[in-house]
Amino acid sequence: MNPSPAADGDPAKPLSFSSYSFLTAVFLLTLASCTERTDRKEPVPVPDSAAIKGQEKKAKDSVAALSRKKKKIYLTFDDGPNKGTRNVLGVIEEEKVPASFFIVGIHTTDTRQQEETWKMLQTDSTIELCNHSYSHAHNHYTSYYEKPGTIVTDFNYSNGKLGFRNKIARTPGRNAWRIGAIDHTDIYDSKAAVDSLYAAGYDVMGWDIEWTFDHKTLAPDADTALLLRRVYNLLEAKKTRTADHLVFLAHDQAFQKPEYVEELRYVVQQLKNNPEYELMLATQYPGIR
Numbered sequence: 001m002n003p004s005p006a007a008d009g010d011p012a013k014p015l016s017f018s019s020y021s022f023l024t025a026v027f028l029l030t031l032a033s034c035t036e037r038t039d040r041k042e043p044v045p046v047p048d049s050a051a052i053k054g055q056e057k058k059a060k061d062s063v064a065a066l067s068r069k070k071k072k073i074y075l076t077f078d079d080g081p082n083k084g085t086r087n088v089l090g091v092i093e094e095e096k097v098p099a100s101f102f103i104v105g106i107h108t109t110d111t112r113q114q115e116e117t118w119k120m121l122q123t124d125s126t127i128e129l130c131n132h133s134y135s136h137a138h139n140h141y142t143s144y145y146e147k148p149g150t151i152v153t154d155f156n157y158s159n160g161k162l163g164f165r166n167k168i169a170r171t172p173g174r175n176a177w178r179i180g181a182i183d184h185t186d187i188y189d190s191k192a193a194v195d196s197l198y199a200a201g202y203d204v205m206g207w208d209i210e211w212t213f214d215h216k217t218l219a220p221d222a223d224t225a226l227l228l229r230r231v232y233n234l235l236e237a238k239k240t241r242t243a244d245h246l247v248f249l250a251h252d253q254a255f256q257k258p259e260y261v262e263e264l265r266y267v268v269q270q271l272k273n274n275p276e277y278e279l280m281l282a283t284q285y286p287g288i289r
C-alpha cells in the first residue's frame with residue numbers, strides 16, 4: 001500500500017491547527033519575557049538643574065558664535081522724508097528688518113505729506129533715525145565744505161530741531177568716515193569740515209556700496225543681481241571699511257513707483273534670507289560712540 005500522505009514527511013504539507021497553537025504560545029511567551037526585561041531596565045537618570053543650565057548655556061553660546069561669524073549688513077536710506085520714504089518704510093516693516101534712515105532736516109517740513117511721514121518715522125521703534133544735515137548743503141557741496149564751521153552749525157541745528165537719539169552723521173554729497181580708527185574722506189577738500197564734525201561729537205558714517213539711481217527719472221539701477229553680487233564680493237574680499245561689516249546705501253526718492261518698490265523688496269529679501277548675513281542698525285556698527 002502506498003503510505004498515507006500524512007506519514008511521508010512532505011515539507012510542503014500545511015501545519016495543523018495544533019502546530020499553530022504551539023507556535024503562537026511560544027511567540028507570546030517570548031514577547032512577555034522581552035516586555036519583562038524592558039520593565040526591569042534601570043530608570044533613566046533625570047538631569048539636575050545644573051546640567052540643564054549647562055546645556056542651555058552651550059546652546060546659547062553656539063547661537064552667539066554663529067551670529068559672530070555672520071557678516072553684518074547695515075541698510076541705510078538717505079534724503080527722507082520725501083515721496084519714496086513711506087514705500088521704503090512699508091517694505092522695512094513688512095520684511096521686519098532693521099534699517100537706518102538718514103534724515104534731511106529741511107525735508108521734515110517741506111510739505112504737509114512730508115510732515116506726516118516724519119511723524120510716521122518717529123513712531124516706528126524698529127528703525128533708527130540719523131542726521132544727514134539740515135540743509136543737505138542745498139546741493140552746493142563745494143562751498144558747503146569750504147567752511148568747517150558751517151557744517152557743524154547745520155548738523156547741530158537739525159539735531160536740536162529733530163532730537164536724534166544718536167550722534168551718527170552722514171555728510172551730504174560726500175562719502176566720508178570718522179568712526180573709531182576709520183578716517184576716510186573721498187574728496188580731500190572736505191577733510192577739514194568732516195574733521196570738525198567728528199570733533200563736535202558726531203560719528204561720521206559713509207557707505208561701502210551705493211544702490212545708484214538715475215537722477216532724472218529717479219529709477220534705481222535695475223541690475224539687482226549685480227548689486228547683490230557686489231555685496232558678496234566686497235565682503236568676501238574684505239574690501240569694506242571694516243572687514244565683515246558692510247554699509248549699504250540707498251535713496252528714498254528712488255522708490256516712488258510700485259515696480260521699484262518691488263525691486264527694493266527683492267533686494268531686502270535676498271539679504272535677509274542669506275544665512276551668511278545679519279542685518280543691523282547703524283548704532284551697532286563697531287566703534288560707534
Ligand SMILES: [Zn+2]
Nearest residue numbers: 078079172173
Ligand atoms: Zn543725501
